[in-house]
Amino acid sequence: MIVVEGLAKRFGEVVAVADVGFEAADGRITGLLGPNGAGKSTTLRMLYGALRPDRGRALVDGHDVALDPMGALARLGVLPHGAGIYPHLTARENVRYFGELHGLRGAALERRIDELLEALEMGAFADRRTKGFSQGQKLKVALARALVHSPRNVVLDEPTNGLDVLATRSLRELIRRLRDAGHCVLFSSHVMQEVAALCDEIVIVGGGRVVARGTPAEIGARVQGGSLEDAFVAALSGDAA
Amino acid sequence: MTRAAWVVFLKELRENFRDRRTLLTALLFGPLGAPVLFAVLMNVTLERGAERGEEPVEVVVVGREHAPNLVAYLQQQGAAVEERPGVTPETASAAVRRRQAALVLVIPADFGERLRAGQPAAVGLHADSSDTGTAGARSRLASMLQGYSSRTAAQRLQARGLSPLLVQPVAVDLVDVATPASRALLVLGMLSYFIVFATMMGGLYVAIDATAGERERGSLEPLLTNPVPREQIVYAKIASAAVFMSLSLTLTVVGFAVGLRFVRLEELGMSANFGPEVAVGVIAVMLPFVVLGAALMTIVASFTRSYREAQSWLTAVLLVPTVPIIFAAIYQVQPSLSLMWIPSLSQHLAINGWLRDDPLPLVQLAASGAATLLLGLVLAWVAARLYRREAVLG
Numbered sequence: 001m002i003v004v005e006g007l008a009k010r011f012g013e014v015v016a017v018a019d020v021g022f023e024a025a026d027g028r029i030t031g032l033l034g035p036n037g038a039g040k041s042t043t044l045r046m047l048y049g050a051l052r053p054d055r056g057r058a059l060v061d062g063h064d065v066a067l068d069p070m071g072a073l074a075r076l077g078v079l080p081h082g083a084g085i086y087p088h089l090t091a092r093e094n095v096r097y098f099g100e101l102h103g104l105r106g107a108a109l110e111r112r113i114d115e116l117l118e119a120l121e122m123g124a125f126a127d128r129r130t131k132g133f134s135q136g137q138k139l140k141v142a143l144a145r146a147l148v149h150s151p152r153n154v155v156l157d158e159p160t161n162g163l164d165v166l167a168t169r170s171l172r173e174l175i176r177r178l179r180d181a182g183h184c185v186l187f188s189s190h191v192m193q194e195v196a197a198l199c200d201e202i203v204i205v206g207g208g209r210v211v212a213r214g215t216p217a218e219i220g221a222r223v224q225g226g227s228l229e230d231a232f233v234a235a236l237s238g239d240a241a
Numbered sequence: 242m243t244r245a246a247w248v249v250f251l252k253e254l255r256e257n258f259r260d261r262r263t264l265l266t267a268l269l270f271g272p273l274g275a276p277v278l279f280a281v282l283m284n285v286t287l288e289r290g291a292e293r294g295e296e297p298v299e300v301v302v303v304g305r306e307h308a309p310n311l312v313a314y315l316q317q318q319g320a321a322v323e324e325r326p327g328v329t330p331e332t333a334s335a336a337v338r339r340r341q342a343a344l345v346l347v348i349p350a351d352f353g354e355r356l357r358a359g360q361p362a363a364v365g366l367h368a369d370s371s372d373t374g375t376a377g378a379r380s381r382l383a384s385m386l387q388g389y390s391s392r393t394a395a396q397r398l399q400a401r402g403l404s405p406l407l408v409q410p411v412a413v414d415l416v417d418v419a420t421p422a423s424r425a426l427l428v429l430g431m432l433s434y435f436i437v438f439a440t441m442m443g444g445l446y447v448a449i450d451a452t453a454g455e456r457e458r459g460s461l462e463p464l465l466t467n468p469v470p471r472e473q474i475v476y477a478k479i480a481s482a483a484v485f486m487s488l489s490l491t492l493t494v495v496g497f498a499v500g501l502r503f504v505r506l507e508e509l510g511m512s513a514n515f516g517p518e519v520a521v522g523v524i525a526v527m528l529p530f531v532v533l534g535a536a537l538m539t540i541v542a543s544f545t546r547s548y549r550e551a552q553s554w555l556t557a558v559l560l561v562p563t564v565p566i567i568f569a570a571i572y573q574v575q576p577s578l579s580l581m582w583i584p585s586l587s588q589h590l591a592i593n594g595w596l597r598d599d600p601l602p603l604v605q606l607a608a609s610g611a612a613t614l615l616l617g618l619v620l621a622w623v624a625a626r627l628y629r630r631e632a633v634l635g
Contacts, residue, residue, distance in 0.1 A: 048466045051631050073468040080466065084459030088259040089252075100248040101467040129259075142463065 001026050001184055002047065002153055006056035008208075009042050016042040018208035021056070024186040024201070026152070029179045031199035032188040035236065039208040040188040041081050044157050047186075048078045060153055074102065077151035081158050083142040087131035091122055094130060095144045102149035109148075116144040120174065136167035143174070154178055156187035160194060172198055196228050206236045242480075246473040253451055253481035263446040267485045271439030272492030276500035279435055284503075297321040298378045298385070301328055301336070304348035308356075308364075311348070311389055318385045333367040343375040344368050344382055359397070433592040434566050436493055437585055440527060441534050441559045443489020444482035448538035451478040453551035462634055472625035475539070479621050482535040490527050494520050514598040522600075526591045529610045533584055533617035534562070540624045543633060565589065576601055581608035584616055 002024040009017040017039040024030035032040045045051045047058045049069045057064055063071035085094045092113060099109045117126045120140045125133065130141055139159065147154065156175075160168045175198060178185050189195050195202055196216055204212040204219070212219050212231060219231045242250070257263045298320045305312050305324055312322055328336050333345040347365035355362040364386065368379045395405035455461040465471060498520045541558050545551040565586035574580065576590040587609035594601040601609075627633060 045462075050462055050465060050634055070468040070470070073466055076466065078463065078466040080459070080462040082459045083463045084455075086252075086256055086460060087458075088256045093255075097248070097252050098463075098467060101245055101464075101469050103244070103468075145463065 001059075001061055002030075002155075002186055003059040004043065004047060004056070005058070007043055007046055007053050007058065008055040009039075009046060009051060009053055015208055017046070017053075019056075020205060020208070020210055022203045022210060022213055024153075024184050026184045027179060027182045028200040029175060029185045029187070029198055030201040030203065031195035032186065032203050032205060033192060033195045033232065034188075034190060034205035036190055038190075038205045040190075040205055041157055042208075043205070044155055044186075044188060045080070048076055048080070048155055049073060050080070074149070075152050077146040077149065077154045079142055079146045079154075079156045079159055081161075083146075085130050085133075085138055085141045085145070088129060090127050090129050091133075091137075091141045091144075092117065092126045094141050095148050098145040099148040104149060112148060112150065113144075116147060119177075120144055121170070135162045136164060139163060139167065139171070143171075147178075151183075153184040154186070156185070158188055158190070160189065160191070168194075192229060192232050202228075204232060204236075211236065242476075243473050245467075245469040246477040246480075249469075249474050249477035250480050253447070253478060254484060257447050257450065257481065257485060260446065260450065263450070263485065266446055267443040267489045268492060271442040271489045272496045275435040275439045275493055276496035279432065279497070280500045280503055296378075298344070298382050299323065299342075300344045300346050300378075300382055301325045301342040302346045302348065303328055303330055303333060304350065304352070307348045307350055307352045311352075311364075314389045314392075315382075315385055318388065320382065320385060330365070333365065337367045337369050340372075343372070343378060346382070356393070429596050430570055430593060432497060432596065433589040434563055436490065436497070436523065436527065436592065437530070437562050437566065437588065438559065439493040440486050440490040440531060441538070441562065444486035444531075444535050444538055445555055445559070447482040447485045448478075448535065448542050449548060449551045449555060451481065452539060452542040453545050453548050456634065457548050465634070471628040475625045475628045476621060479532075479535045479539050479624060482539060483531050486531045486535055487528065490531060491524055494523050494527075514596050519595045522595055523592050526588055526606060526609060529614035529617060530562075530584060530588050533613050533620060536617050536620035536624055537561075540620060540627060543624065543627050576605060578605055578608060581605050582612040584613040587613065 004023070005021045007017055007020045008015075020039065020043045022030070022032075032043065034040050042051065046053045047060075047065060049065050049072065052066065057066060058072075059065070060072040061075045063075065065072040086097070089097065095113050095116065096109065099105075099113065104112065117123055120143060122137075122140050122144065125137055130138065133141070143156075143159070146156075159171060163171065175185055175187065179200070187198075200215065202213065202216055202219055203210055212222070214222075216228050220228050222231060300315070300320050300322055302312060302322050302324060305322070316322055325336075325342065328342065328345060330347045330349070333347050336342050337345055345365075345367040347367065349363060349365075352362045352364065366383065366386070368375070370376075370379070394408065398405050398408065455464065464474065498515050498517070501515050538555055538558060541554050542551040545554050562585035565583055566589045568574070569586055569589055574586070574590070576594060580590065581587040587605075591601050591606055591609055
């Protein structure tokens with residue numbers, strides 16, 4: 001369960017996030033939808049402790065990220081935007097590194113790694129150094145790494161960027177499986193169709209504020225025309241006005 | 242060290258041992274390059290110096306027929322006298338400038354006449370004082386001419402019944418107190434510079450990779466989402482750079498200990514005091530400097546925005562520890578307890594002390610180690626503070 005309350009962040013004169021608040025419940029897929037520069041990444045980066053909020057707070061299973069970062073991070077699996085992996089380590093070693101940093105070790109860790117490598121269909125390249133991996137292969141490594149400690153809450157920042165159709169499909173499949181296993185999944189995207197197809201809850205962000213939130217049906221019902229796309233456009237044009 | 246820091250440390254080691262560039266700089270270029278370069282440099286310098294002493298002084302003489310006695314004297318003193326068609330009194334300077342001849346001696350037609358008349362007989366010595374390669378020959382020829390002049394003066398005095406000693410009121414007796422080891426130090430003074438440089442080089446790419454490289458790759462942000470205090474990560478990264486620096490240091494010192502055997506210092510009456518005990522001492526006195534260097538490079542690389550920028554900055558940082566050494570060499574700084582608080586200078590003085598076979602007192606060595614280590618730990622702490630800032634993620 002992730003709770004975000006009144007987050008705000010500015011970089012110099014630029015207000016990246018003015019006021020963002022929402023909840024992402026366990027067993028639900030929550031999508032943070034908005035155009036580029038809306039403040040999605042900044043919000044998520046505050047959520048996983050990379051940035052310090054100017055105002056507001058973020059809670060992960062009740063642990064305040066600012067006050068108890070170690071407690072919050074232990075319950076969080078994060079795939080930052082454009083996450084890089086270590087080219088001189090194999091896929092398995094990359095995943096193992098993060099597992100060890102989460103305090104896992106020995107047979108339990110190896111079992112968990114095998115499990116993930118299988119679930120993400122990484123067997124063919126698990127023991128190759130990741131230098132020269134394709135975009136999709138790299139993403140799988142980064143994803144396995146984020147999930148190695150079986151976090152209750154998973155945050156994915158624009159995970160489908162640069163992925164081909166097949167890789168996108170298997171990623172969606174994985175996100176649904178996480179949801180069905182009771183995880184809280186929060187992911188951001190600027191692609192409306194993707195969010196519509198996958199999410200149980202949608203938070204539309206524009207200009208650093210939440211402009212609409214609810215289930216896809218709820219959001220669509222609030223505007224004339226009734227489609228999510230109309231709602232998306234209405235929300236953003238309203239913001240621009 | 243916490244378990245998490247240990248995990249980061251081992252991962253950095255593993256990764257860097259697989260990185261060709263890190264390995265080449267840490268284990269090959271520094272440790273092999275520095276001593277080989279040094280040995281070649283020394284041998285060339287020593288060879289030039291040694292050969293020049295025995296070589297005949299080559300001099301082109303114009304107007305030889307005007308002073309057969311003088312020319313005979315020069316030849317007897319070891320000058321190779323040569324006549325060259327085309328070189329005339331008018332073209333002598335130009336010939337030297339064009340490097341057709343190193344030294345041209347012009348003897349005017351009235352030389353013998355003036356000499357017989359007891360008047361100063363002029364000879365022209367054309368040479369280029371900016372050409373350091375012929376400096377030895379030039380001064381030898383000048384002193385030969387001076388010798389001929391003195392001999393002639395003495396003969397004249399004796400012919401008049403006076404003692405030649407009358408015109409030598411002061412006799413200078415030069416006492417050279419240089420020992421073979423201290424004479425070698427002039428050239429070996431550069432050795433500490435090479436050791437410091439190779440040590441820093443060893444950690445250069447590790448420090449860049451662990452900071453600017455990690456950020457550029459986009460792996461720093463995921464790393465910091467692990468529930469591990471950031472200072473633990475920073476300390477582990479500094480430690481891994483320090484490991485590579487220590488490796489480079491050890492190999493370089495061993496390389497010098499072996500390489501110096503091939504420098505023929507003994508031929509010049511010099512000795513290099515660089516046995517196994519000195520090698521161990523050099524490594525020990527350099528270890529605190531390793532901590533300092535690793536922390537310094539980590540801090541600087543953390544400020545840069547890209548791998549390339551980090552490379553440029555760290556190349557400049559490599560030169561920082563050499564500044565005190567250069568000053569020490571120019572001003573011939575003598576070791577004292579108060580100087581031991583200056584890192585890199587204190588290591589330089591300690592290393593030179595051993596090479597000179599005049600080791601620094603233990604209290605000075607301890608001060609050097611303590612001061613350098615303390616500064617290193619302070620810098621490591623500063624680096625850890627830097628990683629608490631969000632700007633570190635770029």
